[in-house]
Amino acid sequence: MTAAHGFEQHNHATCIRDGLQVAERICAERGLQLTPVRRRVLEYLLGEHRALGAYEILDRLRGEGLGKQPPVAYRALDFLVSHGFAHRVEKLNAFIACGLPGQRHDPAFLICSSCGTVAEALSNSQSDSLAQAAKASGFAIKRTVIEAEGTCPSCTDAEEAPCD
Amino acid sequence: MTAAHGFEQHNHATCIRDGLQVAERICAERGLQLTPVRRRVLEYLLGEHRALGAYEILDRLRGEGLGKQPPVAYRALDFLVSHGFAHRVEKLNAFIACGLPGQRHDPAFLICSSCGTVAEALSNSQSDSLAQAAKASGFAIKRTVIEAEGTCPSCTDAEEAPCD
DNA sequence: ATACACCTGTTATTGTATAACATCCAGCTT
DNA sequence: AAGCTGGATGTTATACAATAACAGGTGTAT
Numbered sequence: 001m002t003a004a005h006g007f008e009q010h011n012h013a014t015c016i017r018d019g020l021q022v023a024e025r026i027c028a029e030r031g032l033q034l035t036p037v038r039r040r041v042l043e044y045l046l047g048e049h050r051a052l053g054a055y056e057i058l059d060r061l062r063g064e065g066l067g068k069q070p071p072v073a074y075r076a077l078d079f080l081v082s083h084g085f086a087h088r089v090e091k092l093n094a095f096i097a098c099g100l101p102g103q104r105h106d107p108a109f110l111i112c113s114s115c116g117t118v119a120e121a122l123s124n125s126q127s128d129s130l131a132q133a134a135k136a137s138g139f140a141i142k143r144t145v146i147e148a149e150g151t152c153p154s155c156t157d158a159e160e161a162p163c164d
Numbered sequence: 165m166t167a168a169h170g171f172e173q174h175n176h177a178t179c180i181r182d183g184l185q186v187a188e189r190i191c192a193e194r195g196l197q198l199t200p201v202r203r204r205v206l207e208y209l210l211g212e213h214r215a216l217g218a219y220e221i222l223d224r225l226r227g228e229g230l231g232k233q234p235p236v237a238y239r240a241l242d243f244l245v246s247h248g249f250a251h252r253v254e255k256l257n258a259f260i261a262c263g264l265p266g267q268r269h270d271p272a273f274l275i276c277s278s279c280g281t282v283a284e285a286l287s288n289s290q291s292d293s294l295a296q297a298a299k300a301s302g303f304a305i306k307r308t309v310i311e312a313e314g315t316c317p318s319c320t321d322a323e324e325a326p327c328d
Numbered sequence: 329a330t331a332c333a334c335c336t337g338t339t340a341t342t343g344t345a346t347a348a349c350a351t352c353c354a355g356c357t358t
Numbered sequence: 359a360a361g362c363t364g365g366a367t368g369t370t371a372t373a374c375a376a377t378a379a380c381a382g383g384t385g386t387a388t
Contacts, residue, residue, distance in 0.1 A: 148298060218375065
């Protein structure tokens, strides 16, 4: 994976197709059920390089007759997150497809507050100051939340453009 | 500041007294008003090395007749956070007193999921992998969220105790 | 006296999340 | 075949988090 997939130009159709394919393979391997609701929610997430709120997802499910009540969306999201197909972005109380599905890893996110794009990067938890502090105080880390809010390259360029 | 204040044994009374004193001095210097509500909320936060939710704070304010409605608590918290006397812990949707009041810094938190204690450490945003990824992709960071969930030294000891 | 900035009070609403219980179905057991 | 079981889904109700919008109050400066 590149440093922070999401900002570069890319053929977006492959994001969805490949992501779905990988998820199907992994579910088959592990005996997990990628049911219609779960599959559809994963497609929503793969379709955007931004985080979707649970209620935005619920609205889409409603539109397709796949569910009406909040627990439907939250259950699908729980499944996707707990099996490594999606992440929760704490800063946004929202969810995004994982860029490294099925592999246990600590994600880091770069969140553009201008256009809403969220890019996933890999955190190197062991070398970071957080891990240093934990080690120094005898704290055993289970999970890390590493997120940055700021401005992505495109929006920076747009701001700096001489004529607007 | 130590690596992660909050886990060690300490005379807790001084946390509150010193924190309040520093806040008063800073407010005086900067012409900020540490009103009764704001002061009291800061005392609540200083009184615990864990994060308090806005509604838990509101309940306490209600108990003292200092406010009845959510905006009262949120305004006080906004004041404390925006002037560097408290932080928001994104993972918990809750608030904690700042360990380095009045100084602009990027906090990092170690959250014990067993006892709820939250320790503040300093993140070294520049050297961390997040900053590396941002630099590599041309992303300009405005604010970072660095939090770890895990088990604090005391709870680790308790789990490992041979007789329970 | 009045204008302004700032703090507080209140109503109403929106957004996020989960507890608890009912139902359904596929696959296995007896 | 009947029954059990685990996992998935359906539904109601509620709790927790946050803010918009407007009203009122208090101090200071001009």
